[in-house]
Amino acid sequence: MSTLSVESVFITGSSKGVGLGLVKAFLELPNPPKHVFASCIDPDNDESTELREVASQAPCITVVKLDVRSDADIANAVTTVRHVLGERGLNLLINNAAVNSQLYGLESLTRDDITSHCDCNVAGPLMVSQALLPLLKKASKQNECKPLGCNRAAIVNLSTGLIKSSYWLPDERRYSYVVTKSATAIGTVMMSRELFPDGILVVGMSPGWVKTEMGGSSAHITVEESAKSFLERLSILEAEHRGVIFILSSALKI
Numbered sequence: 001m002s003t004l005s006v007e008s009v010f011i012t013g014s015s016k017g018v019g020l021g022l023v024k025a026f027l028e029l030p031n032p033p034k035h036v037f038a039s040c041i042d043p044d045n046d047e048s049t050e051l052r053e054v055a056s057q058a059p060c061i062t063v064v065k066l067d068v069r070s071d072a073d074i075a076n077a078v079t080t081v082r083h084v085l086g087e088r089g090l091n092l093l094i095n096n097a098a099v100n101s102q103l104y105g106l107e108s109l110t111r112d113d114i115t116s117h118c119d120c121n122v123a124g125p126l127m128v129s130q131a132l133l134p135l136l137k138k139a140s141k142q143n144e145c146k147p148l149g150c151n152r153a154a155i156v157n158l159s160t161g162l163i164k165s166s167y168w169l170p171d172e173r174r175y176s177y178v179v180t181k182s183a184t185a186i187g188t189v190m191m192s193r194e195l196f197p198d199g200i201l202v203v204g205m206s207p208g209w210v211k212t213e214m215g216g217s218s219a220h221i222t223v224e225e226s227a228k229s230f231l232e233r234l235s236i237l238e239a240e241h242r243g244v245i246f247i248l249s250s251a252l253k254i
């Protein structure tokens with residue numbers, strides 16, 4: 001993991017779960033980032049209490065208000081990042097925020113449930129990536145001497161084993177979540193191809209089945225275990241991994 005040396009990272013959905021775990025794991029790296037942008041829907045609400053506590057002990061953290069469904073929030077977040085980083089550019093974007101209403105079965109599906117998942121899980125990572133792209137390109141250009149990877153410029157979209165039907169439980173019926181996460185995996189592959197010539201690596205990554213609000217208490221691993229192996233994986237990413245979706249030990253090419 002010592003090879004992971006990211007100067008700046010922006011993480012969406014950092015108030016709890018995997019996002020907050022990643023913020024903490026970055027701080028524990030032998031060579032932690034100079035700037036960690038930990039974004040969340042509302043930095044002042046109860047959901048963000050732990051993030052505020054972590055940030056109060058770590059000057060490298062900038063807490064950013066960002067609801068990934070809001071274009072105004074996205075624009076303000078970019079202004080903040082640009083202001084803090086100046087000409088340095090942003091090395092790494094982790095699109096982690098997502099919703100999972102856990103609504104089961106075709107008969108209970110509603111248009112609202114589908115569109116709200118689309119807004120957060122599909123439009124969210126695409127629009128946040130679009131808005132931060134100039135800063136990622138800047139970092140890539142400034143680190144031209146480095147190989148393609150997280151230390152240069154990269155986008156990591158949180159994925160799930162559920163994009164592969166062979167990983168489903170026999171009664172898998174969470175249409176909105178599974179369909180939108182599958183769409184994001186396709187978007188990840190498209191972005192990886194478009195941004196490769198700019199020196200920006202794009203991959204998808206599942207955090208495993210993690211004990212979070214979304215993962216539930218029966219999940220296999222803790223947030224800390226997930227975040228540790230997530231960063232280990234980030235440290236080995238290189239050009240050949242572009243467009244790959246990492247699910248546990250497999251690397252899917254879709």
Ligand SMILES: NC(=O)c1ccc[n+]([C@@H]2O[C@H](COP(=O)([O-])OP(=O)(O)OC[C@H]3O[C@@H](n4cnc5c(N)ncnc54)[C@H](OP(=O)(O)O)[C@@H]3O)[C@@H](O)[C@H]2O)c1
Binds near residue numbers: 014160211
């Ligand atoms: N846990 C698992 O087992 C598992 C497995 C596979 C993939 N994943 C993926 O891992 C990622 C994190 O999941 P998790 O388990 O940590 O979920 P979680 O505990 O439910 O946390 C989700 C985070 O996303 C935030 N969020 C939700 N809607 C948002 C929006 N519109 N704008 C900005 N932030 C928003 C939440 O903010 P609030 O706290 O304010 O609601 C929260 O911080 C997701 O992409 C998920 O699909 C998780």
